Amino acid sequence: MSEVSGFQYSLAIIAVAMIPSFGVMAQPLSLSELQRLSQPVNAALMQRYESNPAAMLFRDSVSLSSxxxxxxxxxxxxxxxEQLGDGSDLLGVSAGSYTRLGAERVVWGNASFVTGTYRSVRWTDYIDYNRVAPYVLGDEAGGDLSTRSYRFSGGYACGFSRWTVGVHxxxxxxxAYRNRDPRVKTVVSDIDIALGGGYTVNDHSVIGLNAGVNIYNQNCDLDFYNPLNEINTYTLTGMGTYYRRFMGNANKNSGYSSFGYNIGFQWLPVSGQGFAATIGYTGYRMEQQLRNYNxxxxxxxGNDIIDLGISYRLQFGGGIMIQPTIDGNMFRRKGTENIFGSSAGSSYDRIGSSSPYRFESSHFGLSFPxxxxxxxxxxTLTPDIAYESEKESYADPLRRLGASHVISGxxxxxxxxSGKSWLWNLSAGVSYAKADPKEEILTDLEPDTPLGQCVLSNYSMLKADRTAFNVSAGISRPVMNFIVSLRVAYRLTDYIGEGLRHGAAVTLAAEF
Structure with a gap:
């Protein structure tokens, strides 16, 4: 697909996403409504409704498109x-709509197109590394990856009596592709389908259940234009280990497939005031397949994810509101390697398996906006404190790394x-993370090799203390039936003793 046709296709998708909003054009969005919707406490609460398509009926009383x-x-x-690169340059166009069709019906849709470059990606020929690791094909050379991504989604919810149902x-x-050896072309398809139900307990609260499935596929083609190159491709198995039997450039086509599922429970306020709680579980099995070996x-x-969130909103006289919030997530990954015996051509007999790889991470935070x-x-003033932990291990040879952080922000x-014509927004934040490295065990790791250096470099960043600072500014003004907004943001993270990370974003939007 050419760049021009790809852009035209993205515009067509975005036009479809905007269809639900056409019925509300007669009632323009006001600056005060946009101000309320963009406040941090409201934006955070609205995300809880998005976990269940049935709960979207209660997300907000105002239709919003952009x-x-x-x-x-x-x-x-x-x-x-290193597997994620040392930066990116991305340009995107997007559209979204949340439209109320009445007191008991709501429809929503989103679409986006993103193009750009992931810089200096090494030791993986795939994208979505955090999702497919540790079993990847990778090489020392690496390089920039050009990317084009299309996303679209939509859903519908309706209520009858005390019951609500929704689908999303x-x-x-x-x-993603690379224009130098090793020349990578990676294609991803990712589908989610979710169903949800809700029951209005009283005038203030609704409970909900949701369930969904995910189907994921990634295919990677690898090619070398220079037949005399000395770039080796490794079948990596985690923490600097690799499967020597399949090392080299014989396998030039590989990929991933997975089937996942999720379930969740919610207790949410009907009007935004009061108690809110969500908990969800996601599980999936991700398989790596070597196409050239049958x-x-x-x-x-095997991957397990648990997410939870609890908050309670209290409104006081004089325009004061508090919303203490607890958020947490836990992730566990178990890696299994198949063991193969004799081969007949490109077919191999599996004679056993082992599960030497483990990865665990967790994050728990308390904030008081x-x-x-x-x-x-x-x-809105928000002090917060959090604890996060990450551990990774391999059984033979024994390797173990990990670190935890206490974060205050x-x-x-x-x-x-101002003047009923301008909406101004300014925000800033600062945080400090104090690291506590765990015992380091790296049996038989060769620190002078590029692969050994990758393991050590990633770990040095993980266990570093860090400070972060962010600032953003926005301005909005009504123009005809739209509100035109310009927002700029900047973030600086100092991995103390290791290096700096700079990030900036600019967004021009029309909202109605």
Missing amino acids: FAISGEYDRQDKPVM AAYRAEI NLTLGYT VRFEKGNSSM FDADFSAV
């Missing part, structure tokens, strides 16, 4: 993880409507 063009810039003095579907397609499954991972409102102005957000 069209946006955005650019993102990311640079790292030293890669936080999403699709993502992405292609679709041999070299390894697979306080919002002050007076007239057309709003100020403070964010401030200010918005104001």
Whole structure:
């Protein structure tokens, strides 16, 4: 697909996503409504409704649609993880709509197209590394990956009596490629389907259950234009280990397939006030397949994810609101490698398996946002503290790495409507993460080799103390039946003693 046709295709998808919003054009969005929707506490609460398509009926009383063009810039003095590169340059166009069709019906849709470059990606010939690791094909040379990504989704919810039902579907397609040896062409398809139900307990609360499935596929073609190159491709198995039997350039086509499922429970307020709680579980098995070896499954991972969130909103006289919030997630990955005996051509007999690889991570945070409102102005102050942990291990040879961080932070957000024609927004935040490295065991790792250096470099970034600072500014103004907004943001992270990471984003949007 050419760049021109790809862009035309993305515009067609975005036009479809905007269809639900056409019925609300007669009632333009006001600046005060946009100000309320963009406040941090409201944006965070609305995300909880999005976990269940049935709960979307109660997400908000206002219809909102948008069209946006955005650019993102990311640079790292030293890669936080070499498999993810040392930065990116991305340009995107997107549209979204949440439209109320009445008191008991709501429809929504989103679509986006993103193109750009992931810089200096090494030791993986795939994208979505955090999803498919550790069983990847990779090489030392690496290089920039060009990408084009299409995403669209939509859903519908309706209520009858005290019951609510909803359905949601999403699709993502992405292609990434490299124009130098090793020349990679990777294609991803990712489908989600979810169903949900809800029951209104009383005038203030609704409970809900949701369930969904995910189907994921990634296919990677590898080619070398220079037949005399000395670039070796490794079948990596985690923490610097690799399957020597399949090392080299004989396998030039491989990929992943997975089937996943998720379930969740919610207790949510009908009006935004009061108690909110969500918990969800996601599980999936990701298989790596070597196409040139008769679709041999070299390894697979079993993955378990638990997410939870609890908050309670209290409104006081004088325009003061508090919303103490607890958020957490836990992730566990178990890697299994198949063992093969004799071969007949490109077919191999599987004679056993072992599960030497483990990865675990967790994050728990407590925040206490306080919002002050007076007239057309709003100020939200949010102190927070969090604990995060990451552990990775391999059984033979024994390797074990890990680190935890205690993170404290403070964010401030200010918005104001002036002259009934302008909406101003300023926000800033700072955080500090203190590291506690775990015992380091790297049996038989060769630190002078490029692969050994990759393991050590990634670990040095993981166990570093870090400080982060972010600032953003936005301005919005009504133009005809639209509100045109310009937002800019900048983030700086200092991995103390290792390097800096800079990130910036610019978004121009029309909302209605």
